[in-house]
Amino acid sequence: MEKKSTKNTGNALRSYFSKPANVITVVFLVLLILAVVLPLCTLLIGSFKVNGNQEAIYIGNGAADGDFTFHHWTELLTSKDFNYAEIKFWTPLRQSAAMALLACVVAVGFGGVVAWFITRSDLPGKKFISTVFVFPYIMPSWSMAMFWENFFKNTAINAGEGILQSWTGICVPESMVYGLVPCAMSLGLHYAPFAYILIGGILRNMDANLEEAATVLKASRFKILYKITLPIVMPALISTVLLVFSSSISSFTVPFFLNKSSINSGNNFISISVQMRSLINTGFTKGQGYVVAIVLMVFSIGILTLNNWVTGSRKSFTTVTGKSGQVSLVKLGKAKKPIAIIMTVIVAFFAIMPLFSFAMESVLEVPGDWSTFTLRYWISSEPFEGSNKGDTIGILRSSIMWKAMGRSLLLSALVSLIAGTFGILIGYAVASKRNSKAATLVSNLAFLPYLIPSMSFGAVYLALSYTKGFTWLDGSFFLLLLVGSIKFMPFASRTGTNAMMQLSGEIEEAAIIMHAPWWKRMTKILFPIQKSSFISGYLLPFISCMREMSLFVLLVISYQTLVTTVLSEYSRTGLSQASNAINLLIIVVVLVVQFIVNKLTGASIDKGVGGN
């Protein structure tokens, strides 16, 4: 190799770039390095320097803004002052890791079981379960937390009467209402649809012969599940665990919301993300906050590496080979009806009750008091105190809200198009170059944006938009689009990769031989085969983008830009009923969009799973 002349190198390059997968790899490598490594480096650099005068004061010893320092690391990881390192970092890290793991177990367990029933059994009522099951994911994560509190809180723990208590008189202990377990449950339930989508996608395409072969060999059902099914869904499982773990451990709203235990109860749980937020938001300790962000990222990268190691070439398997087998459903027999009923009740409970509580909060002047029922937060055209032109108390009458909704829809649609397409392309590159380090790197880089805290991510692009030469970005729609597309690419790239990995290379090769150019192979062969999975890859960024707030809040010019910022404006003005109404409206809009997509393409976020 070394002795080759430059001409040969040129030829080698030309030949390298004649393959679309290589072009994609290189393009995305550059793009992602720019888009992802930039914020990453900012964080890294920030953790080693004095960020502003307040930090200089905190550090003391004549430190000045911009100086290089190890202080953030040593302080947060080792300071024994008031047991600082242990209390501010290590304990929350351990507790949050425990919470995130528990959330993974809940999400994978609940989502996985539902996915199995939907794809592999003859359970009745699949359509309903499958449609409704994804609701919790469409809702903001804290809405499940809010519902959890409203449901379980009770007077025995000094928190007012909750639904459970008013129905049954049962008072659950505080640790069931606030703290680690409820946080994990809320997050787990919120992300269960995610597990359902990823695992279900694989299960649906899995050759039933694989399981049947084991049945013939007299393996017990449990053994089949454990020895055959589980290893086959392992990549999806690990993808899920990865996403749920990283989301949960860095989730701020849920722990903040369900973190109301009294200190004396011994049930107090302060999550690492709450610590990170408090560190970053205070001028004195930004650098320490960056340290936490980096540690969380290292954690997730660890899981990623594990993921790559487990699903490496050693176990690379494909399920769609073009040799089609018959899919047979497991007969549930007598258990069919009871399981269907239980399943429907549980799924509906967690999907519809939170929606109901939103609706309720939006029509009651005083929470919980039905005598104060009013529709004015929906339909009143009165302006509220200090409203801008177009702002009305009733959200449905507010032209500002509708314009913002329109912009949010447009933004989310474009973000989902870009992120989804990028996801498919990355999936294609990774799948066609299974053993290539560059492709793996691209896949991992595409996942990183997920791990960077939204606020820091936004802040980096904010700083960029203030930099000379980039000021045209400031406040522009393009900036929101850019940031959104990158931030939500991980969902799409994971689904894209999973779907592409399932296709055997021969499926594409057969088309290559048939003179099909690359774009035709993508649009006529690969995309249609895995259509439902890919559409999930488009819908997930759409949903996330529709309800995203903290990522965009720094980048929008005014609160009128996006529907979520309008929402927070209502809530800041004290019109929490109206903000609940907007929340409900966002969910409804997402559901409608999903429905339309479903009608147009025959695929939907849950359909990726649900059979025919």
Next chain:
Amino acid sequence: MPKITLEHVTKRFDKFVAVEDLNMVIEDREFITLLGPSGCGKTTTLRMIAGLETPTEGRITIGDEVVFDSEKGINISPAKRDIGFLFQNYALWPHMTVYQNIAFGLENLKWSKEDIRKRVDEMLAMLKIEQFEKRYPSELSGGQQQRVAIARTLAPKPKVLFMDEPLSNLDAKLRLEMRTELKRLHADTDSTFVYVTHDQLEAMTLAIRICLMKTGVLQQYDPPLTVYSDPANLFVADFVGNPTMNFIPATAEKTGEKSYSIKALGAEMSFSSSEPVGELSSGGENNAVLGIRPEFIKLGGGKLGAGVYATLPAGMETTVKLSMGDDIITSVEFGSVDYPLNHQVKFDIIGDDIILFDKESEIKLAKGSVAL
């Protein structure tokens, strides 16, 4: 026209060498099988010629066109090589009907609608799958899927057709049937066929020439009967033929330009060939292996004697296993014969196709006849 030439083709995956310095010429309209045990590089070779895999080094020419040259950086895409490829798993597109699967390649060649219709109908008829036109692959049996795959591959009339163990997913009866069909197809289509298999019988029956490979290295590239009767080395001799050739440890000494004296099976014999014979790499005990096809062990008379170890009648022929000291010798008799166990029989080594291999290098030294 499409003569395929491979020159010094090498393929490495990281450190693992899949194909090493392969040179071969596939003549126009030949039917070649790439034969070898799994992992020998035969599929990789096929995929390299087809353009689905990029060789690490070397040069591949199809017809007059250089399709790959590592030196010059030429790498023509598979689509432009005018080839067909039949995959082991068929790789039918599950979202397309049988018709759409077959028509897809023709659409890409910008054929007119009528021509496509005509050609697809032709293919459907040729492969007797007319009634499945509107079905999806998942609604077909394995054999039917196979036929669709063949139809799809042949529809654009490729000059060269590559097949990667296309029959391995079929049952024995269907496989036999499809073999016949393939041979007919070869005659009917004027195309060059390159066929990968690990089944030596399939290779023998189908091919005009067999390319036998082992761990990435070409062992022998000859017509089936040559491979059978004149194997280049122990590996080839062992791989081809069923029941396998008898390998008898022997001590040989070169006695002339075209002869050896041999000690084997407890007897002294002389080996003579019509060609000049090779040099033994060492002297001493057991420096050679005598290779005798079972049909050259003639039972019922002769100077050698052994006990019957087992008799395996198969109707048309009978395989008799003989025990002689530590060695088990296989003999094939035409028709049905039966011997009681441990019955003592006399036998002789007949024919001109007895091979002597060098023990150390495993290379064939000579082909000839033995006389006791």
Next chain:
Amino acid sequence: MKKVLAVLLAMAMIFSLAACGEKKEEPKNDEPEKSAVEQAIEKAQAMTLEELEAAAKEELEANPSLTFNADSLTSGIKKALVKFEEKYPWAAGRTAYNSKKGSEYQPKLIAAQKADSYIADFVMIQDASFLKNAMLDTGFLLSYVPQGDEFNIAEGDQVPLVGVTFNKVFMYDNTTVGADQLQNVWQMTGVDGASLKGVHNVSYQNPLGEDINMNFLIMLTSPESCDRLASAYKSYFGTDYDPSKDEVTYQNIGYKFVAEFIKNVGYWHSSDSKEIKQINTYAEDGRIIFAGLCKLKDYEYYKADYKDTDQYYTKTVTAAGWNTQVEGFDGFVYNMWTLIPKTAQLPYTSCLFIRYLLSEEGFNAGWGGILGYYSGNQNISSVEGDPALSVWKEQCVVEDVNYIDSSYATVVKFINMQLAGK
């Protein structure tokens, strides 16, 4: 070779990024020359109202493409802008209000300051330490002080200019528990007392999520607060505080109070507003809620009864009244400053708007008639039923940037330890 290429590419990116990052921090303004905005403010300072109005009008007319952007945490600015446009028809349709939470707005300010780029024409922010260290010391935010008889601004409130002062106090619904529930702050440390409902009945916003609540706790350890706490201690327990009797060694009585207070918090609420809205549901147990006094405006319980009277807030306070004479302190007083960024594009309009805000008319436009808002202009009195700001300052702990800066590192660690219950 591909790999090498990729790695090289990545390295090059990182280095160029690092280089970019460094460049930005080079100090640029060592020249003593004053910026255009500084000069404009200086001129405005000397103008009469009429002159300033003319200057602002001229400025807006000269720049027809520009909008007067006002960034603020409080929606009062939004209301004030509406009235401002009514008062000055030439500004109609030329103003915009943008609201951001503090934690969301600070990064934006920092980015604008670092890049020396435009962010807004008017900024209203809280957090004394951030303001001083990141915004004033870097010279990014400037003060215009309105002059004239109608303005009576305390000297300490002039530069930086305090726009509105807020307070967070301990509130509870006294309809059941009686007006005298909370007499002394030491009740809230969980010490016994049969008649007291302060035990585990305090509701406080998590200081890890709310800076004001953190700053309050920090300020409790200041010498001044210690004096307040010591005298309240004596009055409550009848003896002087004796550190030697404590099992734990506290740095001062403030630390002791913080530790015991945190331990006694029975409920950590996540939104002042929400908690206040439900205050009547806690009438029975008399939960003590630490929240912004102004959040009472969200308390709808008595709205039906008093909606049509202009005494709504007064009535609310009387009905859900509480003791404003707690021994020790009633709560916490902190400021929101009204300032002009160095990069403002319409500085005269900024000055005029600030002048307007500090006038009685402007204050009433934004916050008039609501308790819990106090103008930096001492000539403007608080609403009926609400004590004057001077009284609150007497009765409350006041945010002090110097103390927060000097003690932050230590006190916050201590507070974290208490929050962890260890």
